[in-house]
Amino acid sequence: MSASLEATTREVCAACGRDRTRLMDIVRTLQERLGYIGGDTAAALARELGIHRVEVESMVSFYAFLSHRPQGRIVIRLCNDYLDRMLGADEVAAAFEAELGIRFGQTTPDGAITLQHVPCIGMCDQGPAALVNDVVVTELSSDAARRIVRELRKHGDPARLVTRLGDGNNAHPLVRAMVNNNIRRRGPVIFSPMVRGEAIRKALAITPAEVIRAVKTARLRGRGGAGFPTGMKWEFARAAAGEPKYVVCNADEGEPGTFKDRVILTELPDRVFAGMTIAGYAIGAAEGVLYLRGEYAYLRKYLEDVLARRRADGLLGQQICGRSDFSFDIRIQMGAGAYVCGEETALLSSCEGLRGDPKNRPPFPAQKGLFGRPTVVNNVETLACVTKILEEGPATFCELGSQGSPGTKVLSISGDCRSPGVFEVPFGIKLSEVLALAGGEDALAVQVGGASGQMVAREEFDRTICYDDLATGGSIMVFGPDRNVLEIAESFLDFFIEESCGYCTPCRVGNVLLKERLHRINAGQGESADLDYLQDLAQTVKTMSRCGLGQTSANPVLTTLKNFRVTYNALVRKRTNGLVPAFDLAAAVGAAEALVGRKSEHAHA
């Protein structure tokens, strides 16, 4: 083992206080410096941190952005979700392969560039998109792909690929990204003017219990998708025994087709950080963590700067707003490419420097969360709503939206529509009205709630966006008349197979089995009996899985079986003899037929 590897490992571990729970930060830094986390590095790390090398390997092997094998100094990660492929990602992929002379998953012989696929990176309204290290490149074409490779070969600097800057704070000197916000509709809650510091001052003027009461009166529910009442969550955490308590903001926006948190963090980070601080005051926490998905690493420096300015202005850190009894600070925890970490207990595992495995519940995070302490985990948009509720009072908030779902919802709309982007709409809006706003009126189907949501057919476009009908964390994917909904459902299964943590049987195995049978149907090999098989299997995965990922991963199958039965029926063969063939006899004897030079009479009868 090289002495420099030892020294580097020691230095990086020391910078993180040789704290085992900071393993994510440690391996991210080490990978930046060494290129990958090989066996030697894992062993050195284990010695430094007083753990076992297999624990390091276990953690590293979990995250898509961490590698135990040497890879290029530059890693190109092309998004291959269905929306990006609708925009031409396959042609872009072919251009990258041709120009680099390698296939996906490979590294150029000179060790310079690695090519990989990545699921949704939150740029579906400006795809095809890719990450070149941390740099986001959008609206790619095959020409752009060839140009990117040529430039990287010339100067090797991903930052120089950004030739035009995006709108709003995407052009900020600390961001400098070609990403666009595409804010199409500003509503009265999230995208409304705010006076910095006002919400915190109003919160600190009342008691923590009164803050929680205000959030409860506003009937605020979680904006990440599950819709749990925020005030109740805070009350549980406040009442729970154990110190210290934590506030965690879930910015692991990984649901395919969702990109609204990226825009909120780009344009309104103060609103989010204020919400976290208010949550800290309400539950009695002094520490907050923003868990930022690895794909959004390009926002990190900018967000760190916003935090520094808030500290300088007395809105964060010691004695907030001059109050000697209230201190609260926020740190940013980076993710490393794992959709399941959007599940709140998996996110906490990840924050603890572990594999992103969800935890057993109970206990719930409000009782035993981060490091076993009472913790609230809220979505970015939820916390931004909190700030508004404290600014203007719960009554104003409740006037918006519908009876069961007060307030607004920020939607990320993409796919076959004229104006993809971010829309803040009141809850209770009809899906047809949403489609009209985005210019997607002629849709054949709309996937509401991301890959884990529902595929909604035309006949149901008068349904409403709210917690009691079509619930969504924000993802609205529009599919036009020429799209194949079953092919889309199959692509969602590919996504879940890759992103399942593999902890529980139904999710680890069931999704693979669902994909096998749906693929068979899509290939024209399906039988009518396969539809019952799919229904039973999908229901098993949904019922028996341990966390939200597996409990929703079968939804693409279940909702297409329900809403697009005609499409399935047209694809499967109907048997009149009541027999269910287990395999294709003609194909099975094909090799033997070729050998003897004649057709089997029985196989083709």
Place this chain on the structure above:
Amino acid sequence: MSATVEFTIDGKEIPAQPGQTILEAAQQAGVYIPRLCWCKGLVPHGSCRVCTVLVNGRPQAACTQPVAPGVVVENNTEKVTALRRNIIEMLFVEGNHFCMFCEKSGNCELQALAYRFGITAPKYPYLFPQRDVDASHPDVLLDRNRCILCGRCVRASRDVDGKHVFDFVGRGPHKRIAVNAAARLAETDLKVADKAVEVCPVGAILKKRVGYAVPVGQRQYDQQPIGSDIEAAPAGGR
């Protein structure tokens, strides 16, 4: 010991102590809840999902779900049994299980569960994964073909043996058992007498040279189905 929590499983009154899991309370009362990743003396894992019961209609893993007064638990019902059978079948097709020439046959909990559930052949297609065998250790064989990722060896080695010989690497369908060494089991400090070797419910971790010490036909589950011992015990007795 006075029972302070009462609930029902399939209509039967079950006395329990606060803090117990549904699985523990059921076992104490002579009710068998099928399970695979659960193992006496180890922290519950909640991963195989075989012990899933309906608690007031909601699916929960009995091995991790604490008892609560008055809850109505469904265990041995047609609906729950059908779901469990699917899970067991998934485990069979996920790995490469060949009972007829596995030396664990008759002592294997996966095989025993299949018999108890009347599974003769899985309805799912075999996935035939490519998996490694590690025969490097002088006394212990690690055959990943038969591994069901229950994590018993991981927990036993970490929490009982104090060694951390095993852990999971990879995720999703790529998840597998790894050893705490650069390459092979022989390089670890695993000993044949370790708890981690003893707890494997299938034939993934085997002691060498003792495979047929007990003849087939006289093994643990050859005589009566898995779970019979629990069901035979008088209620409240252990």
